[in-house]
Amino acid sequence: MNRPHHPPASLPEPSVKLAQGWHCLHIYYRVDQAALRQLSESDLAEGRESIVHLLDPERPGAPQRLQTSVVSGHKADLSLMIMDTDPLLIDGVRQAIRASKLGCALQPTYSFVSITEVSEYVPTLEQYGDKLRRDEGMSLEDPAYTAKLNAYGQRLPMMNRQRLCPDFPNWPVTCFYPMNKIRHPAANWYMEPFSSRSAMMSEHATSGIKFAGRVSQLITASTGLDDWEWGVTLWGRNPEYIKEIVYTMRFDTASARYAEFGPFYLSYIKPPVDALDHLQI
Template sequence: MRPPSHAAPLPDPTIRMTTGWHCLHLYYRVNPQVWGGLDSAARRAGLSQLEELLNPERAGNPERLQVFAVSGHRADFGLMMLDPDPLKIDAVKQAIRATAIGAALEPTYSFVSITEVSEYVPTVEQYSERLKMDGVSAEDPSYAAKVRAYEQRLPMMNQQRLYPDFPNFPVICFYPMNKIRDPHANWFTEPFSVRSALMAEHATSGIKFAGKVSQLITASTGFDDWEWGVTLWSRSPEHIKEIVYTMRFDQASAKYAAFGPFYIGYILSAGDLLKHLKLEAGV
């Protein structure tokens, strides 16, 4: 007879995250040859289907869905979607393929990831210690005020990291990245204290762009070929260049980071996107 186990019962199997959401970036190109071979009835039906599918308010769509026109030759338009259920996200991709114009819409790039709270986000206790290391005395009235403000801010920041809202900015940039494993600069062999200090410097550079740029970093280790995906939204295009350039001088980036392709886009409604793409039903 097997002795009773004292281990805690395992949770039920699930495709949902314990905390956080699944995320998908998906990019498409319009194939002009296939589009040209579609008759006006197929075009009309497909455009109507696509506009409905890309409506964030459509019943059954993911919790977050955003569409945008993409600059450059690698894609014509893109989608970013987040939801607790990865199959609800995938259902949009499958529905696009199944539209009357689906054969003319070629996926050119995708990035699969999940939301997370980074291990480098300091706890209230760690933040307090950093203030002391920066020369702020615990007896200084500003010390208690800063700690209290951070304690109040932290839950809201973590909520946005795990269950993000899209900011009301017109420009979106996405790129994947890794931390390198170069023999002379291997991020993964550095002690946590060193990595944490480098990420604190990196975060300080990013804070300078508050109000101009909003950032979401999603984790992709085990989900895609890169370790993280970085999504930036900005109030105007130049802020994208400024923040990426500025933060590349931080050691965490300059010494340890490798970057994938950059995709720049401009947020549009589904209807405005189809007009921008010059997809017309014809006569």
């Protein structure tokens, strides 16, 4: 007689929801002008109304984060960034666009699936204390050491929450690109010891901090989920800051020696109705 298999009590229940953090989808559409011309005036109006409602981040049942932007250049016309605990709610937006009256005219050209994470290179409180003693020569009895450690301890939960469940800045421009860490015989990131990788990522983070207030960055993880290992989303107060931060950080060893980049998508954030107006839909 076959007995039912029961997993160990310590294992979590099967679920599509993450233990912590959110699922994330970047998806890009191109307007098919020929298909758009085939729509009747009433179908066009109905499709436009449904898309505006669907992409409203404040509507009942909307994903936790939903941002619309128009893409600069020929790679795409419309960009969506969607985040939620439930990946099927995210995919529901994509499916509703496909099924709408405008679905035939909005052709997906690129997508990127990822999840939020707290990087292994973000120091714990204990690791930060070790770094202060090792790199800055501070002692446990030093009041400055205690002050720095306490300040970091107060910031860390907020910083990790922003990494896992991010708020989007109210800035006009965003840029997305996927990336890998290289696995090459002459430069294999995954053959470096953790201490070396951590030091390189600390240098990389120090470069990025200089752009605080001008650029906000979110790294999402995609290893095993998409063709690249990470997705980088940048928001900028101005497009020139996007260019400056990417250029500056390419001189860091973690980037100059070990990084491989995919396509870059620059877009300008607009409410759904303004985005469709801009696309002349």
